[in-house]
Amino acid sequence: MSRETTCDVEVEHLTAAESASAFDALARREMGISGEEFLRRWDAGEWYGVDPDDVPGLVDVSMALVLVR
Amino acid sequence: MPGRTPEEAVHAFLDPFRDALGLFKGVAKLAVAPRSMRRGGSYRWSINAEQGVELGSIGTFHASMNFQIVDSVPSEHDEEHQGRFRCSSRGYNYKLQTPRGSDLWRMHWHPDGVSTEAGPHVHLPPDLKRHLPTSRMTLEHALGWLIEFDAPLRVSMDEAKARLAELEAPHLLHRTWSDRPGEPRG
Numbered sequence: 001m002s003r004e005t006t007c008d009v010e011v012e013h014l015t016a017a018e019s020a021s022a023f024d025a026l027a028r029r030e031m032g033i034s035g036e037e038f039l040r041r042w043d044a045g046e047w048y049g050v051d052p053d054d055v056p057g058l059v060d061v062s063m064a065l066v067l068v069r
Numbered sequence: 070m071p072g073r074t075p076e077e078a079v080h081a082f083l084d085p086f087r088d089a090l091g092l093f094k095g096v097a098k099l100a101v102a103p104r105s106m107r108r109g110g111s112y113r114w115s116i117n118a119e120q121g122v123e124l125g126s127i128g129t130f131h132a133s134m135n136f137q138i139v140d141s142v143p144s145e146h147d148e149e150h151q152g153r154f155r156c157s158s159r160g161y162n163y164k165l166q167t168p169r170g171s172d173l174w175r176m177h178w179h180p181d182g183v184s185t186e187a188g189p190h191v192h193l194p195p196d197l198k199r200h201l202p203t204s205r206m207t208l209e210h211a212l213g214w215l216i217e218f219d220a221p222l223r224v225s226m227d228e229a230k231a232r233l234a235e236l237e238a239p240h241l242l243h244r245t246w247s248d249r250p251g252e253p254r255g
Contacts, residue, residue, distance in 0.1 A: 008223075009087040011080070014102040014118060022100065022118040051184050053177070053198055063162055063179055066113045066135055067102050 019067040026064055030057030035068065070239070071141035071152030075106035078138055082156035083114060085236045089209050092229045093130075094221040095122045108138050108154060121166075124220045128167040132208060135160040157245075163211040165218065172197060174214065176206045180250065188249050204248045209237035 014022065024035035031038065038061055041047070052058040072078030083099055090096040100118040103110075113135050116122050121131035141155040164175040175197065178189040186200035193201065213233055216222070222229050241247075 009091045009096050010098045011083055011087065012098045012100045012118070013104045014100050015104065018100075018118065019102040022102075022115070026119040052179065053184055053186070053192070053200065059177060059179055059184075060131075060162060063133065063135060063160055064113065064115075064119065066111050067119075 014067075023061075023064055023067040027057075027061050030060040032057075039068065071155040073152045073154075075108060075110070075138045075154050078141075078152060078154035078156055079106055079112070081152075082136065085240070086114070086208055089212055089233055089236050090116065090122075092222055092224055092232060093122065093124065093212070093215065094223055095124060097122075106138060108140065110138050111159065112136050112138070112156075124215065126168065127215070127218045127220055128165055128173065130163075130165050130211075130215055130220070132163045132211065133161070134158055134208070161206070161208070163206070163208065165215065173218070176203070176211055178205065207237050207240055209233040209240075 020035065027033055027035040027038040033041075042062070042065075047055060047058060047062075050058070052062055070078075070081040072081045079101065083101070087099055090099065096116060098117050099114050100116075101112060101114045103112065106112075113133060115133035116131065119131075119133065121129045123129050136156045136158045138154055139157045141152050160179045160181065162175070162177055162179070165173045167173060171194070172192070173194065175192040176189070177186075177192065180187045184200075186202065189203050189205050190200040191203050191206075192199065213230065216226060216229055216233075224232070
């Protein structure tokens with residue numbers, strides 16, 4: 001059972017472009033903004049000092065920064 | 070489990086997650102980024118490149134984990150499982166969304182942010198902003214919740230629960246903390 005199921009779930013190593021695309025899609029789905037806009041607002045400190053759990057989607061997107069940084 | 074190379078350590082880290090996710094219908098890929106593997110590097114995996122997996126009428130399950138490749142501690146592993154590198158988780162985000170997009174539950178650990186709750190916690194409706202502290206939740210634990218929500222399985226419910234318990238056991242044995250990072254061990 002375990003061997004068969006393991007084979008069914010592939011590991012995919014994302015390219016930089018694929019990572020950026022995944023980040024963009026995540027930002028759009030969770031916060032309604034593009035990945036580029038998220039990065040601009042993040043770098044401007046818009047959410048500095050804000051509890052990420054208080055802003056819908058902020059935890060999801062900020063945790064994924066490793067995809068693009 | 071450790072690996073002789075960073076790549077081997079990452080695969081050893083991911084294999085139990087692949088096994089556990091393979092019990093459910095619909096999971097296709099565990100996406101990992103960035104590509105180059107090195108000691109000290111920060112990485113992330115997610116189900117289907119952040120898209121999650123649709124589980125029929127119960128909704129969509131999203132899971133991701135941030136991790137780092139670190140030096141292995143030989144004394145923590147038996148002779149069969151030695152290697153120079155291992156992976157150490159640095160945060161997780163598991164959640165189940167209804168088909169309409171509202172969250173049924175969120176399991177969080179995001180120690181790097183400015184949240185008032187740096188330890189592991191869950192959010193439950195109706196007040197999804199409230200932090201409910203928990204011990205460190207494994208992916209297998211979250212998948213066990215999915216079974217309780219009647220997620221579609223490739224095996225029987227009993228088989229799935231038994232397999233998740235098997236897969237979770239080594240993690241519970243080897244992890245460096247259970248409730249809070251840096252807690253006393255012994």
